[in-house]
Amino acid sequence: MSTITPTQPVAPAESEIEVGGLLAEFRSAADVxxxxxxxxxxxxxxxxxxxxxxxxxxxxxxxxxxxxxxWGALAGAIIGLTGGLWMAWWMNAVDYPxxxxxxxxxxxxxxxxxxxxxxxxxxxxxxxGGAIALGGLPRPANRLFRIPAFAxxxxxxxxxxxxxxxxxxxTEKTKTLLQDARSVRIxxxxxxxxxxxxxxxPFVLVAIVLSVLALIPPVLIAKAxxxxxxxPRLSFISDMDHQPKFKAQTTNSLFxxxxxxxxxxxxxxxxxxxxxxxxxxxxxxxxxxxGSVSGDSEGxxxxxxxxxxxxxxxxxxxxxxxxxxxxxxxxxxxxxxxLIRRGQQRYEIFCATCHGIGxxxxxxxxxxxxxxxxxxxxxxxxxxAEPIREQPVGQLYNTIANGxxxxxxxxxxxxxxxxxxxxxxxxxxxxxxxxxxxxxxADVLPNMRELN
Amino acid sequence: xxxxxxxxxxxTVIDPAxxxxxxxxxxxxxxxxxxxxxxxxxxxxxxxxxxxxxxxxSLTVMLFALIGYLIATGIGVWGNNSPVAWGWPIVNFVFWVxxxxxxxxxxxxxxxxxxxxxxxxxRFAEAMTIFAVMCAGIFPAIHIGRVxxxxxxxxxxxxxxxxxxxxxxxxxxxFAVTAYATVSAMFWYLGMLPDLATLRxxxxxxxRKIAYGIASLGWTGSSKQWRLFEKAYLLLAxxxxxxxLSVHTIVSFDFAVSQVPGWHxxxxxxxxxxGAVFSGFAMVITxxxxxxxxxxxxxxxxxxxxxxxxxxxxxxxxxVGYAYATEFFIAWYGxxxxxxxxxxxxxxxxxxxxxxxxVSCNVLAPQLFWFKAVRTTPWAMVVICVLVNVGMxxxxxxxxxxxxxxxxxxxxxxxxxxxxxxxxxxxxSFGLFFTLFLxxxxxxxxxxxxxVKSVLPESGGH
Numbered sequence: 001m002s003t004i005t006p007t008q009p010v011a012p013a014e015s016e017i018e019v020g021g022l023l024a025e026f027r028s029a030a031d032v033x034x035x036x037x038x039x040x041x042x043x044x045x046x047x048x049x050x051x052x053x054x055x056x057x058x059x060x061x062x063x064x065x066x067x068x069x070x071w072g073a074l075a076g077a078i079i080g081l082t083g084g085l086w087m088a089w090w091m092n093a094v095d096y097p098x099x100x101x102x103x104x105x106x107x108x109x110x111x112x113x114x115x116x117x118x119x120x121x122x123x124x125x126x127x128x129g130g131a132i133a134l135g136g137l138p139r140p141a142n143r144l145f146r147i148p149a150f151a152x153x154x155x156x157x158x159x160x161x162x163x164x165x166x167x168x169x170x171t172e173k174t175k176t177l178l179q180d181a182r183s184v185r186i187x188x189x190x191x192x193x194x195x196x197x198x199x200x201x202p203f204v205l206v207a208i209v210l211s212v213l214a215l216i217p218p219v220l221i222a223k224a225x226x227x228x229x230x231x232p233r234l235s236f237i238s239d240m241d242h243q244p245k246f247k248a249q250t251t252n253s254l255f256x257x258x259x260x261x262x263x264x265x266x267x268x269x270x271x272x273x274x275x276x277x278x279x280x281x282x283x284x285x286x287x288x289x290x291g292s293v294s295g296d297s298e299g300x301x302x303x304x305x306x307x308x309x310x311x312x313x314x315x316x317x318x319x320x321x322x323x324x325x326x327x328x329x330x331x332x333x334x335x336x337x338x339l340i341r342r343g344q345q346r347y348e349i350f351c352a353t354c355h356g357i358g359x360x361x362x363x364x365x366x367x368x369x370x371x372x373x374x375x376x377x378x379x380x381x382x383x384x385a386e387p388i389r390e391q392p393v394g395q396l397y398n399t400i401a402n403g404x405x406x407x408x409x410x411x412x413x414x415x416x417x418x419x420x421x422x423x424x425x426x427x428x429x430x431x432x433x434x435x436x437x438x439x440x441x442a443d444v445l446p447n448m449r450e451l452n
Numbered sequence: 453x454x455x456x457x458x459x460x461x462x463x464t465v466i467d468p469a470x471x472x473x474x475x476x477x478x479x480x481x482x483x484x485x486x487x488x489x490x491x492x493x494x495x496x497x498x499x500x501x502x503x504x505x506x507x508x509x510s511l512t513v514m515l516f517a518l519i520g521y522l523i524a525t526g527i528g529v530w531g532n533n534s535p536v537a538w539g540w541p542i543v544n545f546v547f548w549v550x551x552x553x554x555x556x557x558x559x560x561x562x563x564x565x566x567x568x569x570x571x572x573x574x575r576f577a578e579a580m581t582i583f584a585v586m587c588a589g590i591f592p593a594i595h596i597g598r599v600x601x602x603x604x605x606x607x608x609x610x611x612x613x614x615x616x617x618x619x620x621x622x623x624x625x626x627f628a629v630t631a632y633a634t635v636s637a638m639f640w641y642l643g644m645l646p647d648l649a650t651l652r653x654x655x656x657x658x659x660r661k662i663a664y665g666i667a668s669l670g671w672t673g674s675s676k677q678w679r680l681f682e683k684a685y686l687l688l689a690x691x692x693x694x695x696x697l698s699v700h701t702i703v704s705f706d707f708a709v710s711q712v713p714g715w716h717x718x719x720x721x722x723x724x725x726x727g728a729v730f731s732g733f734a735m736v737i738t739x740x741x742x743x744x745x746x747x748x749x750x751x752x753x754x755x756x757x758x759x760x761x762x763x764x765x766x767x768x769x770x771x772v773g774y775a776y777a778t779e780f781f782i783a784w785y786g787x788x789x790x791x792x793x794x795x796x797x798x799x800x801x802x803x804x805x806x807x808x809x810x811v812s813c814n815v816l817a818p819q820l821f822w823f824k825a826v827r828t829t830p831w832a833m834v835v836i837c838v839l840v841n842v843g844m845x846x847x848x849x850x851x852x853x854x855x856x857x858x859x860x861x862x863x864x865x866x867x868x869x870x871x872x873x874x875x876x877x878x879x880x881s882f883g884l885f886f887t888l889f890l891x892x893x894x895x896x897x898x899x900x901x902x903x904v905k906s907v908l909p910e911s912g913g914h
Binding site: 113142 | 654
C-alpha cells in the first residue's frame with residue numbers, strides 16, 4: 001500500500017511520506033456511491049469520485065452545485081444573434097451601403113440566417129470552452145496520475161479521493177472507513193512538490209522566445225500599413241498586375257528595328273484615322289482644324305474662353321467672332337434621293353419630337369411642355385428661321401453632333417453619315433417654304449397646288 | 453458477408469413485452485474497453501487496412517495535385533462553362549454536405565430523444581460527418597477561382613473598404629457550413645475526451661502516451677468533469693439539432709433564392725434536409741457494415757442498429773420521393789410556363805437519363821426495405837445504400853445542371869459535359885474521405901466506450 005512515484009528512486013519509509021490524501025478503489029458504481037454516502041454522513045467535505053462513465057445520482061450525494069454552462073450558452077446565443085444582426089446592419093446599411101434593386105438597406109429576415117448561425121456557434125463555443133475550463137482542463141500533470149492503479153479509472157474501476165485538506169481527514173481513521181465501505185484497494189496520494197508542477201525551465205524559455213518572435217510579423221504589418229513608402233507594394237500573388245504583353249515605348253527583340261510598337265503597314269488605316277477627315281467628321285474645314293492654335297475645333301472653347309460679366313452670364317458674343325470655326329459649306333458626301341429619304345426618316349425619329357414634323361418648333365414634347373407651362377423649357381428654334389437657313393451645313397452638323405445651348409448633342413445616337421443625311425433633308429425641308437416655281441422641276445410642277 | 457448473419461444473435465425480433473438488448477453477448481466495463489481500445493492499439497495494421505490506406509492516400513495525393521493544377525491554371529480545367537457555371541464542383545459540395553448530416557443527427561437528435569441504441573454508432577457517424585464536411589468545404593473554396601482571396605468571403609476589414617453582401621445566400625452558406633463544421637468538431641471531440649483518456653491510460657509506448665496525453669487534456673473522469681461533460685453534451689446536442697436542420701436549408705437557399713426555373717421553389721429547404729438525412733444514413737450503412745465485420749464489432753453494432761438505420765433510410769427516401777412528385781405538381785399548378793418546362797425538361801429532356809437514374813436509386817431502391825429479410829441482410833443493405841448515394845449525387849446533378857443548361861432563353865441553352873479533371877477530383881474527394889476515415893479507425897476510439905458503458909445493464913443502463 002505504499003506509494004512509489006516513478007520520480008523517486010528511493011522509496012522513503014511509509015511513515016516519512018507526507019500523505020496528500022487517500023485514493024480508494026471500488027469494483028462497481030453502486031459501491032462507490034454508497035461509500036461516498038457514508039463519507040458524507042461522517043461529515044467529509046473534500047471528496048471527489050472518479051469513474052469510467054457518468055454515475056447517476058452521484059451529484060446529489062456530493063451535493064454538487066448546478067453549473068453555469070446553460071447561462072454561458074444563453075450569453076453566447078444572445079451575443080451571436082445581436083452581433084450578427086448588427087454586422088448585417090452596420091456593414092451593409094451604414095459603412096458600405098449595398099444598393100440592391102432599390103430594396104431597403106437593412107431588413108430583418110435576410111439578416112437572420114447569419115445571425116442564427118452565429119448564435120449557435122457562439123453558444124457552442126461557450127458550452128465547449130466552459131466545460132473544458134470549468135472542468136479544470138487542460139491539465140497535463142495530476143498527482144493522481146502517479147498512482148498506477150488509477151489508470152483503471154478510465155476503464156472499469158471506480159475511485160474516491162479524500163483530500164488531506166478535509167477537516168475530518170486522519171490517515172488511519174479514514175483508511176478504515178474506506179475499507180469498511182468495501183474498497184478493494186487504498187493508496188495514499190502523493191503530496192505534489194510545487195517544483196514539479198511547474199513547467200520545466202527550457203520550456204518556459206522557448207515559449208518566451210517564440211512568443212516574442214511571433215510579435216514581429218504583426219508589428220511589421222502594422223508599421224507598413226501606417227507609413228508610406230516609395231517602393232512598389234509587395235504583391236504575393238500578382239493576379240493581373242503583370243501581364244505578358246508588350247507595352248508602348250518598350251523594346252522588343254522579336255522585330256528587326258527593336259521596337260514593340262509597329263509602324264503602320266502600307267494600305268491600312270489605323271483605328272480612328274478616319275476622323276482625320278475633318279470636313280466629314282466635324283463639319284469644319286481642313287486647314288482650320290490643322291492650323292487652329294486655339295484648339296477650337298468643336299466650337300466648345302468659344303464658351304470656355306468666354307468672360308463672365310458682372311451678373312454672372314457668360315458674354316459669349318464678344319469672343320465669338322474671333323473663334324468662329326470655318327464651317328464646311330458644301331456637303332462632304334454625295335447627296336442623292338436615298339440620302340434625303342434616310343435623312344427624313346432619321347429626322348422624324350430624332351428631331352421631330354421637339355422641332356415638329358415640319359420643323360416649326362412645334363413637336364409633341366414642345367407642345368406638352370408648353371401645355372404644362374414648364375418654365376425651363378426653351379422653345380426650339382424654328383428651322384425655317386432666316387439665320388438657320390443661312391447657316392453653313394458644317395454648323396448644322398455641329399449642332400446635331402454637339403448640341404447648341406439648350407439642345408443636347410446627338411453624337412451618341414446618330415452616326416456621322418446619318419447626321420449628314422438629316423442635314424440634307426433639313427435643306428430640302430427649308431426649301432419647301434422658300435422655293436420659287438422656277439426652282440421646281442418641270443415634270444413635278446403641274447402636280448403642285450397653291451397652298452395659301 | 454452473407455454467412456455472417458448465421459452466428460449473430462438476433463435482437464431484431466419485436467416482442468413488446470421484452471425490451472430487446474442494445475448489445476449482444478456478455479459485455480462488461482472492461483470487455484468493452486478491451487474490445488474497442490485494442491482496435492486502436494494494434495502494433496501493425498492489418499493487411500486490408502494497409503491496402504485500403506495505400507489506395508485512398510494515392511487518390512488524396514491526386515486530389516491535391518489536381519487542386520494545385522487548378523489553382524495554377526484556372527477553373528477552365530473543369531467542364532463549367534456558360535450557361536452551366538456551377539457544374540460538378542457545386543454538385544459535389546452539396547453531395548458531401550448532405551452526407552455530413554447523419555452524424556450530427558444521430559448524435560444530437562437521437563440523443564435528445566433518448567435513443568440509447570445510438571451510443572454504439574454515434575462516434576462513427578460523427579467522424580463520418582466531419583470528414584464529409586471537410587470534403588464538401590474544398591469544392592466551393594476552389595470554385596471561387598482565385599483561391600487566395602477566399603478570405604473575402606468573411607466579413608474582414610480590408611483595404612477595399614468593402615463588406616460582403618448579407619442578403620446573399622452564398623454568404624449565409626459560408627456561415628452555415630463553417631458553423632456546422634466547427635460545432636460538429638467540438639461535439640465530436642468533447643464526446644471523445646473520456647475515450648482518449650482511456651487510450652492514454654492504456655498506452656504502452658512513450659509516443660502514444662504523449663499523443664493521447666495531450667489529446668485527452670488530462671481528463672480524469674472526476675464526477676465534476678462528468679457533470680460538466682453531460683451538461684455540455686446535452687447543450688451541444690440541443691444546439692446542434694437546429695443547426696443541422698438549418699445547414700441544408702441554407703444550402704438549398706443557394707438555389708431557391710435565385711430566379712432560375714426549377715430552383716425558385718419554397719419546397720427546397722425541407723426537401724434538401726430530408727435528402728441530406730437520407731444520403732447520410734445510407735453512407736453510415738455503407739461504412740458501418742464492412743467496418744463491424746472487419747473490426748469484429750458485431751456485438752456492439754448489432755443487426756438491430758442496422759435495421760433501425762434501414763428504416764430511417766426508407767422513411768427519408770419516401771419523403772424525397774414525395775418531394776419529387778410535389779415539384780411536378782406545383783410546376784403544373786403554379787401555371788408558370790418556364791417552371792413547367794423546367795420539369796418536363798428534367799424528366800424528358802437531354803438529361804432524362806440522369807433524372808431516371810435518380811428516381812430509380814432514390815425512390816425505387818429503398819422500397820426493398822419494406823421487407824424485413826432485406827433490412828436484416830447486411831450485404832443487401834450495402835447494395836441498396838450505395839445505390840442511394842449514387843442516386844443522391846444524381847439528384848444534385850439534376851437540380852444544378854438541368855436547370856442551368858436550359859433556363860429562359862433558348863438561344864443561351866447548352867449541354868454540360870464534365871472534363872476529366874471534374875471526374876478525377878470527385879474520385880479524389882472519396883480518397884480524402886476514406887484516408888481520414890481509415891486513420892480514424894486506426895488511431896481513435898471507433899465506438900464511444902464511455903457512453904456504451906453507461907447504458908450497460910450493470911451500470912443501471914438508463
